Amino acid sequence: MPNPPNPQRRSEKSRRATLDATLDLCAEQGYAQVTVEGIAARAGVSKKTVYRWWPSKGAVVLEAVHDAAVRPTVFPDTGDLVADLCTQLSGVIDVLSAPRTRSAFIGVLTEAQHDPGLAEQMHRQWIGPRIDQFKHRLRKAQDQGHLPPGADLDVIMDVVYGPIFHRLMVHLPLPDEAYLRKVVDSVLPASDQPPRER
């Protein structure tokens, strides 16, 4: 019986080679053309090894993208809500534009639509934390009087992130900084002037 492998003995070298090969291949051929066989070959790794640690191609790509994208998309907190929003959104757009991550990102996002397991993992290690950070930042802005207490955080989140996903799905060019600012401005209830000073 295949006992679950022991993570302690896992070869970090193989792991890295696999993830790197994955992003490279996604960039070169596009997500759909990438196969587990191809990844293994490029990484100089056995297919068996890939399947030992990941259940599917999607899972490999998810980890590869997560690995590469977490850093550029952290949520800053400089005290200036609008600026912070724009910074974070720009980070996301960069990841969605950079050749090395774009296809992999889109691929895993779309694959998660058909693979419940992948969707669950993506949500747990990615989407969920982002949403929490986002709302946390917005609540803080509320406390500081930069945002009305009654503002609907869900609506704001949808409206701010929505355009990126909309344009992505519909194959329109992604928003640039100026456009982003327009969106952010158009939706954030302009109560920037403190109702009460902090």
Add this chain to the structure above:
Amino acid sequence: MPNPPNPQRRSEKSRRATLDATLDLCAEQGYAQVTVEGIAARAGVSKKTVYRWWPSKGAVVLEAVHDAAVRPTVFPDTGDLVADLCTQLSGVIDVLSAPRTRSAFIGVLTEAQHDPGLAEQMHRQWIGPRIDQFKHRLRKAQDQGHLPPGADLDVIMDVVYGPIFHRLMVHLPLPDEAYLRKVVDSVLPASDQPPRER
């Protein structure tokens, strides 16, 4: 050499059976599990026949969804912009919620991310016309003074459709009517009535 088939002699019965079987199978098994072989078998049609008229599974599903979704998502014009927006958006959400169309819709949308030909066709016969209708309706509202002349139609479109795609991709429940209205209200520059004080 395979001459291009003659559309005049095409069997409408086979076409319908194929499209119906496609939606059924998508609903039953999910888009990813559906195969051309399965479609042909369910439709009582030869695989050859499918490939004679469509280049790929994605193309079949695109036509099937388009066929089923065009009617419920037409853009109304009652003179009331907010109401019309909500109506059309509800139509889209219905298609994205109904079991028979949901999986097929999402499937073709995501597949188009990896298949340029499919993306092009989807844009030509679907997305493009919708965008045109949308902007046409908004310009009319501008002419009638229901929307400020300076309003950025692209921003409005992104912000209004964005939440649907965002929530779809991120696996959150789709907006309901009340939520939609909130979004629409929050973004439409309220020049609907003579400038009200706020």
Add this chain to the structure above:
DNA sequence: CTGTCAACACGACACGTTCCGTTTCCCTAT
């Protein structure tokens, strides 16, 4: 701290499956 050793992750390769997209052959309707 160091040498030993069994466990186990690894790479290589081969296997049975599934589905693809195409082809062949014959039938049928126009």
Add this chain to the structure above:
DNA sequence: ATAGGGAAACGGAACGTGTCGTGTTGACAG
């Protein structure tokens, strides 16, 4: 007569699994 439709089979690609040596690794003894 022509051309689309149905049945069946094809080679090819990729899947996910299994086997088999090889060699690295971590644990333990001294």
